[in-house]
Amino acid sequence: MTGTAAPPDVDPATLAVSTRGLRKTYRTRHGRQVAVQGLDLDVPIGGVHGFLGPNGSGKTTSIRMLLGLIRADSGTMSIFGHEVPEQLPTVIDRIGAIVEQPKFFPNFSARKNLDLLAGGIGAPSTAVGKVLDDVGLSDRAKDRYRTYSLGMKQRLAIAATLLKDPDLLIFDEPTNGLDPAGIREIRTTMRGLAERGKTVLVSSHILAEVEQVADTVSIIGHGRLLASGSVAEIIGGGAHAATTVRVGVADLATATRVLTEAGLSVRADGEILVVDGAADPADITRRLAHHELYVNELVPVRAGLESVFLSLTAGEGPGTHLPLGESPGSPKQGSPKHGGPEAGAL
Amino acid sequence: MRLLRVEVDRFTSRRLARFAVLGALAIVAIAILGMWQTAKPLPESQVAMMRADFEIAVQEWEENGDEIIATCEADEAVAQKDDPSIDFGCEMQEPVWENWTWEEPTFAEESPNILPVLAVPLAFVSFLVGVSFLAAEFTTGSMGNWLTFEPRRTRVYFSKVAAAAVATVPVALVVLAVAIGGAWVAYTANDHVGTMTTDRWGEVAVSGVRVLLLMVGFAALGAALGALVRHTAAVMGIVLGYAVVVEGMLGSLVEALQPYLLRLNMMAVASGEATYGTEECRMVDGAQVCEWVQQSVSLTHGAVTMGAVLVVGVVLGWVTFRRRDVV
Helix, strand or coil: CCCCCCCCCCHHHHHEEEEEEEEEEEEEEEEEEEEEEEEEEEEEECCEEEEEEECCCCCHHHHHHCCCCCCCEEEEECCCCCCCCCCHHHHHHHHEEEECCEEEEEEEEEEHHHHHHHHCCCCHHHHHHHHHHHHCHHHHCCEEECCHHHHHHHHHHHHHHHHCCCCEEECCCCCCCCCHHHHHHHHHEEEEEHHCCEEEEEEEHHHHHHHHCCCEEEEEEEHHHHHEEEEEHHCCCHCCEEEEEEEEEEHHHHHHHHHHCCCCCEEECCEEEEEEEECEEEEHHHHHHCCCCCCCEEEEEEHHHHHHHHHCCCCCCCCCCCCCCCCCCCCCCCCCCCCCCCCCCC | HHHHHHHHHHHHHCCHHHHHHHHHHHHHHHHHHHHHHHHHHHHHHHHHHHHHHHHHHHHHHHHHHHHHHHHHHHHHHHHHHHCCCCCCHHHHHHCCCHCCCCCCCCCCHHHHHHHHHHHHHHHHHHHHHHHHHHHHHHHHCCHHHHHCCCCHHHHHHCCCCCCCCHHHHHHHHHHHHHHHHHHHHHHHHHCCCCCCCCHHHHHHHHHHHHCCCCCHHHHHHHHHHHHCCCCCHHHHHHHHHHHHHHHHHHHHCCCHHHHHHHHHHHHHHHHCEEEEEEEEEEEEECEEEEEEECCCCEEEHHHHHHHHHHHHHHHHHHHHHCCCCCC
């Protein structure tokens, strides 16, 4: 893999991670299965970057390729401007990663596991005590890893990543299997790291998680980038900018007729009208007032990251968390189109 | 060196490594028990029984000895027509007490053979620990974790293989020292030490070094195969299959394979030479006559064969480890 991974319009110096045309296929009984196909991913330096996609969309495979654990078939990758995997040894000290579940030696204590890792990178022995303190595991440091709860294992994995005091932390589905307290703890940790100037790349298929913690996100499906940008841009950008408004009005039938004639999509939800397609909520009040219909409630419904994600990745995989009653085959009106970085891309 | 130090630390911290030391010591203890039994003087009742048998044989010899010798010599003369070198040893047939009793061996006589006898089981234990050392990293997933700290796979691989070898050295030294020390105690307790000369101790030391090298080599080979196959049970299955099919069935069917069988070459390294038999047949007066001919595998042959196996295993493990995805 040669050449710069960043396109001309992106300053590579501002990127922690960049991939271009990243592709990986696996040989299976049924032929070759494409896990990642032409992934273009940019993760800016600093902040938390959510790496979203349904299960099987290629998130973990992409992370493994970045870390040199598996080989890419084609494409380029760079971390802090260093091409990987070729220059991974140069930059590895700046990366801390947890890929899928934490993996340590089950019969060794937490301290022993960290001592070995610290020894491997030449970290001072005091570093182990410090990171164990940081994640609140000092009291259980002598216990065998296999006796740990999932949350403790996750915290130990975070402690391991902190041994290097890395600039980039990669967390792959870090909240899988955690209880709500554990999830909040991980979220707080990620935010705290970002506030200390670190770059956190967190992959997840749990949208609410990422929405609360991420500054920027990339959404992938079928191994391709579907959308990328700040959370605000992804949620509020493109066709989502003026999507839905809930309107309370006394004469629902007349209001429905007026708004429909104005080219808006209208449906009733109890005593409320749900209006899609208005560029500006003020247009709705103006049109209704023109027919002497006065609104008693007007609530623009802000699209959530989940709805954007669902519309982008509809039908992509079993991990797509669909709200009850919604079909993966019917993207919401006004959602960005499938299939390319142009949909909501920066 | 830093990686090697860490890997040696990990190797010696593993429970299986500790169990393996206990297992090796158990093997040694069983061997020492066997030596003690061998060195133990025969009970009086058994000696009396032997004496009675001997006296019966002497009496029979006195009555029929001349006839037995004559018959023997006549048979020998007939056989020598085909092969003049044949010697039936007719003059040796008079019963002598030494042939009817059991003379307990001394430590001095047995000492050069003590460690070579233990070579195969001890090498197997070392191999098992080596396999598990690498394979466990894949089964627990910690190899992926480690590679996020040290992505240079060649360094990682060789530090692990070298650690398996290096960490085996002190363990092997202790186990072999216990074996020799225990044997000495077993023979001393039965007053059968004999005269241990400096040369004899030298032979013991040399056999110890050879068995040590086998243990170290097999630990490294095990680690390499652990990286290659990534599962301890799978490697053990392959080893068992090899032992049954190649060392057992093919080895007995195809005599030309014999000098290349691992067990024989291991014994050649451990003992300085190993022997095996081949059947050589020829036609004599229209009839096929076969005889069992003893062949030997030299120390050099054994060392080269075992060295080649080690190199091939380590290189295969390295190439695979460098290229295969770690998931």
